[in-house]
Amino acid sequence: MTTSAFDEMGERAAPRPAYAGVADWLASLAPEVLAAKRDEAELLFRRTGITFAVYTEGGDPERLIPFDIIPRILDAHEWSVLERGLIQRVRALNAFIADVYGPQEFIRAGKIPPALVLHNPGFAAEMVGLNVAQGIYTHIAGIDMVRVGPEEFYVLEDNCRTPSGVSYMLENREATLRLFPDLIRRHRIRPVSHYPEELLGTLRSVAPPSATANPTVVLLTPGSYNSAYYEHSFLADEMGVELVEGADLIVEDLVVFMRTTRGRQRVDVIYRRIDDAFLDPLAFRPDSALGVPGLMAAYRAGNVTLANAVGAGIADDKAVYTYVPAMVRFFLGEEPILKNVPTFRCSEADERGEVLDRLHELVVKDVHGSGGYGMLVGPHATKAERLAFAEKIKAAPDRYIAQPTLSLSTCPTFVENGVAPRHVDLRPFVLAGRDIRIVPGGLTRVALREGSLVVNSSQGGGTKDTWVLDG
Amino acid sequence: MRIRIRHATRYRYDKPIDLAAQVVRLMPRDHEGQRVLSWRVADADGRILPMFEDGFGNRCHLVTITRRHEESAIVAEGEIETADTSGVVNGAIDPLPPSYFLRRSEATMPDTAIQALAHSHEGVSDPIERLHRLMTEVRSRVTYEIGSTSVVTSAAEVLARGRGVCQDHAHVLISAARVMGYPARYVSGYLWDGAVTAPTEASHAWAEIRIEQVGWVGFDPANGVSPTAAYVRVATGLDYSDAAPVRGIRRGEAAETLAVSVEVQQVQAQQ
Numbered sequence: 239m240t241t242s243a244f245d246e247m248g249e250r251a252a253p254r255p256a257y258a259g260v261a262d263w264l265a266s267l268a269p270e271v272l273a274a275k276r277d278e279a280e281l282l283f284r285r286t287g288i289t290f291a292v293y294t295e296g297g298d299p300e301r302l303i304p305f306d307i308i309p310r311i312l313d314a315h316e317w318s319v320l321e322r323g324l325i326q327r328v329r330a331l332n333a334f335i336a337d338v339y340g341p342q343e344f345i346r347a348g349k350i351p352p353a354l355v356l357h358n359p360g361f362a363a364e365m366v367g368l369n370v371a372q373g374i375y376t377h378i379a380g381i382d383m384v385r386v387g388p389e390e391f392y393v394l395e396d397n398c399r400t401p402s403g404v405s406y407m408l409e410n411r412e413a414t415l416r417l418f419p420d421l422i423r424r425h426r427i428r429p430v431s432h433y434p435e436e437l438l439g440t441l442r443s444v445a446p447p448s449a450t451a452n453p454t455v456v457l458l459t460p461g462s463y464n465s466a467y468y469e470h471s472f473l474a475d476e477m478g479v480e481l482v483e484g485a486d487l488i489v490e491d492l493v494v495f496m497r498t499t500r501g502r503q504r505v506d507v508i509y510r511r512i513d514d515a516f517l518d519p520l521a522f523r524p525d526s527a528l529g530v531p532g533l534m535a536a537y538r539a540g541n542v543t544l545a546n547a548v549g550a551g552i553a554d555d556k557a558v559y560t561y562v563p564a565m566v567r568f569f570l571g572e573e574p575i576l577k578n579v580p581t582f583r584c585s586e587a588d589e590r591g592e593v594l595d596r597l598h599e600l601v602v603k604d605v606h607g608s609g610g611y612g613m614l615v616g617p618h619a620t621k622a623e624r625l626a627f628a629e630k631i632k633a634a635p636d637r638y639i640a641q642p643t644l645s646l647s648t649c650p651t652f653v654e655n656g657v658a659p660r661h662v663d664l665r666p667f668v669l670a671g672r673d674i675r676i677v678p679g680g681l682t683r684v685a686l687r688e689g690s691l692v693v694n695s696s697q698g699g700g701t702k703d704t705w706v707l708d709g
Numbered sequence: 710m711r712i713r714i715r716h717a718t719r720y721r722y723d724k725p726i727d728l729a730a731q732v733v734r735l736m737p738r739d740h741e742g743q744r745v746l747s748w749r750v751a752d753a754d755g756r757i758l759p760m761f762e763d764g765f766g767n768r769c770h771l772v773t774i775t776r777r778h779e780e781s782a783i784v785a786e787g788e789i790e791t792a793d794t795s796g797v798v799n800g801a802i803d804p805l806p807p808s809y810f811l812r813r814s815e816a817t818m819p820d821t822a823i824q825a826l827a828h829s830h831e832g833v834s835d836p837i838e839r840l841h842r843l844m845t846e847v848r849s850r851v852t853y854e855i856g857s858t859s860v861v862t863s864a865a866e867v868l869a870r871g872r873g874v875c876q877d878h879a880h881v882l883i884s885a886a887r888v889m890g891y892p893a894r895y896v897s898g899y900l901w902d903g904a905v906t907a908p909t910e911a912s913h914a915w916a917e918i919r920i921e922q923v924g925w926v927g928f929d930p931a932n933g934v935s936p937t938a939a940y941v942r943v944a945t946g947l948d949y950s951d952a953a954p955v956r957g958i959r960r961g962e963a964a965e966t967l968a969v970s971v972e973v974q975q976v977q978a979q980q
Contacts, residue, residue: 339764342806356809363951366764367804488775489730492759519958520732520771531730531958535771538761 244387244647245659246310254388256313256707259424264308264650264657272307272652275417279305282413287468303406304700309414310649310662310682317428317706320383320391320666321676323575326566328379328668331396331553333569334562335375338552339365349568350561355552359606362514362549364521368538371444372672375547378437378509379668380404380680383576385647392579392644394663396562398554399546400511403681403701404667405469408433408476410681410703426708428678433667434476436675437509441477443671444543445506453506456480456496458487460512460528470511484512489532492539507543508533514548556605556639557583584631584638593640594631597624600640601691602631615691617643646691649702651684661685663693664704678706710938711746712901713976715786716912718955719753719968725777726961733955734897734944735785736760736768740801742794743941748787758783765951766802767944783955788976789941796927796935798917798942807919810892816948817884820865826850826881827888836920840886840928847882847930860949876914876949878930883916883948892919896927897952899941901973912954912971917945941973 248254253261283302312320337344338355339362345352355361380401382394411430415422438455445453459470461483474481480496487505488495495502510517516526521534536542552558560581566574582589582600593600597616604612614627631638648659666680682702683693693699716735737745750758750770758770774781813819819827829846833839850871857872864880867873873881879895886893893916900913915929915936927936936942946952959965 345806352806352808353811356806357812363764363805363809363947367762367766368764488728488773489771490773490775492761492771520730520956524956524958531728532732532771532773535732535759535761535769538763539759 243645243659243661244385246385246647246649246662256311256316259421260309260311260650263418263421269656272657275307276652279307279413279417282416283409286409304686305410305413306651306660306684306686306700306702307414307417308650308652308657309703309705310664310684311705311707312679313707314709317678319575321678323391324381324666324668324676325674326570326572326575327381327393327396327562328376328670328674330562330565330569331376331379331398332374332670334565335398335547335550335553336370336373337569339368339375339549344565344568347568349564350558354555354557358552358555358558360549360551360553360555360558362552364534364538365547365549369540370547371446371543374444374670375550376553377440377444377545377547377670378404379670380665381668383664383666384579384644385662385664386644387647391576393562393576394579395556395559396554397665398550400513401665401667402466402469402511403665404433405472406701407667407677407679407681407704408472410701414703425705428706428708430677430679433677434473436669436677437473438477438479440669440671440675441507441509441543441545443673444545446540446543448541449506454496454503455507455509456482456487456505458482458484458508458510458512458530460516464511466511473509479509484527484529487530487533489530489536492532492536492541494530494533494536494542505542507545509545514551517544517548556603557585557636560639579641579644582640584635584640590631590635593638594628596640597628599643601643602627602638602640605637605639615643618691643691649682649684651686651700651702653686653688658688660688661691661693662702679704710791710901711976712789712791712899712939712941713787713972713974714789714899714941715784715970715972716899716954717782717784717968717970719780719782720957721780721966721968722778722959722961722963723966724961724963725779726959726963727777728773728775728961729778729781729957729959730771730773731783731955731957733758733770733772733783733785734763734767734952735770735783735954737787737789737898737941737943738766738768738802740942741799742792742797742936742938744790746788746790748785748789750783750785752784753780753782763951764804765944765946766804767946767952791938791941793938796937797923798925798927801925801942801945803925807892807925810894810919810947811887811890812947813887814947814950815863816861816880816950817864817887819884819888820868822868823865823881823884824888826868827885836891837923837926840891840918840920840926841935843885843889844882844928844930845933847878847885848933851878851881851930853878853931860953875929875931879914879916880948882918882928882930886916886918893917894925894945895948895952896942896945897949897954898943899971899973900929900932901939901941901975903939912969913940914949914952915940 376398380397651660
């Protein structure tokens with residue numbers, strides 16, 4: 239099943255150049271050493287307390303995401319193409335969101351069906367006519383990429399709301415540094431540890447005009463019961479900003495203040511890791527106890543910046559995704575550097591017909607779903623599952639898109655019976671403020687089960703340290 | 710017509726509370742059928758409240774009280790000059806394109822009964838005539854009865870029960886109009902009911918429906934008419950939750966007593 243996939247290391251005997259050092263190193267190690275290192279890594283992560291709760295019944299909420307000790311490597315050329323493509327894509331996504339809540343020229347020009355935008359659950363009328371700082375809506379974007387060949391990368395999906403996982407990128411590098419200092423020393427690896435600094439710089443660069451030269455940034459978390467709480471407290475710590483919950487913030491005279499032991503302090507930028515619906519009970523869900531009453535009022539008045547912006551999700555809807563290449567051409571006048579996966583829109587009758595005929599070879603996704611839920615992986619589904627899914631598509635065609643099952647690249651991974659190829663993806667984190675910055679690499683997720691293409695941590699995926707080589 | 714309005718909302722709590730917040734949509738704006746001569750939205754001490762504009766172009770005010778208190782108030786008042794435009798609303802602030810208002814919302818989600826209602830006058834070719842008949846039908850199918858519904862009752866529930874208040878009539882009409890393919894929106898405002906002197910309960914709600922070649926046209930299913938010079942338009946949205954005169958929350962155990970008084974009076978223009 240995986241034989242046809244492109245392996246990023248290549249043949250053991252003649253590895254691709256970027257992997258030469260790692261191939262030698264793997265050849266020199268006995269399996270017992272690898273196993274011991276893996277146990278050591280697990281202990282390391284347990285001690286750090288990095289866990290990721292999973293939204294499935296019966297799952298262990300304190301489960302660790304497995305860390306695979308063998309790094310994934312991109313060479314300087316590969317990364318330079320990705321980097322240019324990612325910057326271009328995030329510029330286009332931000333231009334699209336600004337347009338959606340502003341002049342709507344993309345719609346007027348007939349580039350996208352109006353209803354797909356205006357009737358989309360991700361469209362927030364609350365944002366219409368608001369000028370956000372620097373015109374940026376998705377300040378932290380997680381762009382999920384897959385690779386199918388030496389030069390062939392595809393964007394699988396854009397995460398424009400509150401993408402998580404960057405703490406794993408940082409902790410994975412820490413772990414490799416501790417476990418394999420010699421291996422690291424033998425390579426020229428571009429660092430990632432400055433991510434929190436870059437994040438803080440980005441957030442400060444989007445402070446509202448009313449802020450002082452030294453704007454106050456806070457990180458707003460739903461609290462310690464949230465599955466990504468570890469990441470929230472980690473990033474706040476690393477940036478040296480306050481980690482706050484809704485009850486720590488108050489809005490008065492359309493200004494947001496933080497309660498501190500020294501009294502009230504004005505807040506200029508909120509890196510919020512709370513979903514739109516829970517941000518402000520006076521604007522969204524009235525039963526939200528996590529939010530800040532009046533926050534949207536302060537936001538509309540231009541007195542605070544929310545990162546990411548409310549309503550940024552309009553750009554990462556899986557049906558809107560199919561229009562991203564058109565966005566790049568329309569807003570930037572450039573040809574897209576990164577490719578989209580060819581995608582069928584089930585909303586269109588002829589494309590739907592083709593999807594239903596070819597269900598056994600396609601991946602079908604709910605356009606509003608995430609985390610690998612609500613999808614059908616045709617080649618791995620039973621006939622009964624496919625028939626049931628066909629009915630779902632016919633009942634609500636607008637809700638589904640379909641893509642060919644890509645032969646995702648593999649990387650050597652340490653599994654039960656030794657080192658074997660497993661499929662991977664890549665989530666680089668793109669920071670957009672006054673300028674766009676990317677820490678080289680990102681989070682590599684790996685499907686640990688043999689042949690599996692599902693890398694989501696909620697579906698049994700693991701992670702790898704991701705190296706971008708210098709020069 | 711010159712209309713004077715005073716809308717006071719008073720909160721009292723049986724125990725002191727530490728936090729209360731409201732967003733109010735109580736500020737009319739100009740369009741061809743109305744001109745705001747004077748208007749202010751203030752708290753109990755007469756302080757003007759801070760204002761912001763929402764995505765629908767409604768002017769909103771935020772009240773946040775973060776000190777211990779047992780009572781508070783919001784008073785909106787002013788004068789409006791209105792004219793009869795046969796229900797047509799031109800020159801209003803419209804940040805969203807009409808087709809946005811085909812969007813379904815929780816309160817206006819149609820069920821089969823609303824779909825049937827929407828198809829009930831298909832033979833009538835003139836859209837204005839057809840929508841007037843629809844409005845009349847909504848009025849006859851939903852009896853006006855104060856207290857029969859709450860702010861979260863959906864259009865489908867209202868039609869099934871056959872009872873409701875102006876807000877419910879508006880939701881049913883909006884839901885059916887969208888099924889017919891007409892963009893429709895919710896309007897909250899005031900209605901001068903003809904009694905020249907006595908202050909009355911006159912906070913009101915109706916619908917506006919977009920008709921090609923004509924524009925946005927008001928329909929008041931609770932009264933079976935299109936708005937006249939006796940109507941003052943304040944806020945709009947997809948449904949009540951977007952245009953509600955007051956949305957509030959408080960933290961604490963106290964029980965709340967809410968007193969609302971709305972006075973709508975005609976004033977003689979001074980020569």
